[in-house]
Amino acid sequence: MLLKINTVEIAAYPAEFSCTVLDLDDAESTERTANGSLNRDRVAVKRQVEMTFPPLPWPKMSKLLTQMRDSFFDFYYPDPMTGKYETKNMYVGNRPAPVALDGDDGELWWGQLSITLTER
Structure with missing residues (x-):
């Protein structure tokens, strides 16, 4: 994987x-009727x-987070729906790195970073 x-x-x-492939519906025109049927207006x-990510040494964690510092960026990944690599313009949500540890060499390591990228 690249x-x-x-x-x-x-x-x-x-x-x-x-x-995840997300369907975005128009909030105003998508509704359920009295009999439970869905009237849906998918907009995108x-x-x-x-x-x-597994625990990472501080320099690598910093480099990874720096790559995602812009409000929006292009992300190249394998797409399960198209069956090929795609480039999508994304943004990143919160980026918690919950645990800091000292490695055997005295270098600081950050614990599991979890991120969510969402297409713009």
């Missing part, structure tokens, strides 16, 4: 990778990618 942010290979690869189909 992953890129703004044409540059990602600084670290995730231990877990999941891609987008992608959402969830990744969880």
